[in-house]
Amino acid sequence: xxxxxxxxxxxxxxxxxxxxxxxxxxxxxxxxxxxxxxxxxxxxxxxxxxxxxxxxxxxxxxxxxxxxxxxxxxxxxxxxxxxxxxxxxxxxxxxxxxxxxxxxxxxxxxxxxxxxxxxxxxxxxxxxxxxxxxxxxxxxxxxxxxxxxxxxxxxxxxxxxxxxxxxxxxxxxxxxxxxxxxxxxxxxxxxxxxxxxxxxxxxxxxxxxxxxxxxxxxxxxxxxxxxxxxxxxxxxxxxxx
Numbered sequence: 001x002x003x004x005x006x007x008x009x010x011x012x013x014x015x016x017x018x019x020x021x022x023x024x025x026x027x028x029x030x031x032x033x034x035x036x037x038x039x040x041x042x043x044x045x046x047x048x049x050x051x052x053x054x055x056x057x058x059x060x061x062x063x064x065x066x067x068x069x070x071x072x073x074x075x076x077x078x079x080x081x082x083x084x085x086x087x088x089x090x091x092x093x094x095x096x097x098x099x100x101x102x103x104x105x106x107x108x109x110x111x112x113x114x115x116x117x118x119x120x121x122x123x124x125x126x127x128x129x130x131x132x133x134x135x136x137x138x139x140x141x142x143x144x145x146x147x148x149x150x151x152x153x154x155x156x157x158x159x160x161x162x163x164x165x166x167x168x169x170x171x172x173x174x175x176x177x178x179x180x181x182x183x184x185x186x187x188x189x190x191x192x193x194x195x196x197x198x199x200x201x202x203x204x205x206x207x208x209x210x211x212x213x214x215x216x217x218x219x220x221x222x223x224x225x226x227x228x229x230x231x232x233x234x235x236x237x238x239x240x241x
Contacts (some may be wrong), residue, residue, distance in 0.1 A: 041074055044082040044201075051087075055094035055127070059148065060134045064090060066150035070157050071187045078208035079201075081187055089190030089199030094127050101125030112175075124174055126182060133179030136171040137164070194236045203241035206233040213241075 045065075053061045064087045074080030081087070097103050104120055112121045124132070137149055137160065145152045149160065163169045165184075167177030190199030192206070194214070200206065206213050213233030221229065232241045 041080060041083060044080075044085075048082060048085070048087055051091075053091045055091050055099070056130070059138065060130070061087070061091070062148065062150040063134045063137065064130075066157060067161065067183060068187050068190075070154065070161060071184060072191055079204045081191060083201060084191050084199055084205055085201040086187055086190035086199045089193060089197055090130075090186045092198045093186065093190075094130065099125065099127045101127075122174075122178060124178075126186075129174060129179055129182045132173040133171070133176070133182070136169070136173060136176070136179070140169060195239065196235060196237050203233045203235060203239075207241055214238075 048065060056064060065082065068081035068086045068090075072081035072084075072086070074083055093099050101124075106123070106125065108123065110121045110123055111118065114121055122129075141147060141149045141152055141160065145156060149157060152160075160169075161180065164176045164180035167175060167180075169176040171179070190197075193199050195201065195203060203213060205211075210229050211233055212229060212231065214236045215231065215234040221227075234240050
């Protein structure tokens with residue numbers, strides 16, 4: 001999901017996500033239609049502006065809102081990250097065992113240059129990655145643009161995110177590429193997760209893919225390959241879309 005060639009990257013990202021979701025649900029259940037969120041971008045921003053973050057400070061929240069908006073902007077294929085309430089998902093995750101790093105081994109020594117099969121090799125929990133990374137980006141934007149990330153405009157925001165992705169911004173606390181990877185992974189997760197976790201507002205991302213969600217009444221369709229799945233998705237808590 002490179003920040004270079006943003007439209008092509010978005011299409012590849014969504015196509016890859018659709019393939020992954022298809023493997024979870026079973027073959028042949030998905031339609032090919034597009035979905036556009038009923039909630040406008042402006043409405044989404046206003047709603048998120050009224051949300052009271054449980055972890056992020058006001059300045060950090062402004063960054064998360066702006067960054068998520070650029071990573072998954074709305075288009076004719078479906079809703080953007082703000083319409084899907086992705087920032088709410090990320091904020092809530094920071095108060096879980098995941099956010100504190102309680103779900104994996106976090107004692108040293110750490111070997112950041114080791115192979116991926118050796119697992120996570122940094123001393124930073126997701127909370128620490130966000131707190132340090134956002135502060136580093138804020139300092140960079142003040143030096144480079146004289147304004148905060150959420151105020152520098154979309155083209156400048158994309159340039160900053162691309163530099164983070166490449167690891168070309170030199171941070172004193174954490175590697176900039178690690179921060180970008182954390183942000184991008186959580187943005188994807190919030191976009192496609194069950195709504196009970198705060199994101200995927202209205203299950204719009206699932207509707208875009210034709211994903212049935214936690215529906216348990218499509219067994220008769222499992223063997224009907226390459227046919228559209230016409231029923232709306234159902235969340236874990238039983239809410240239908």
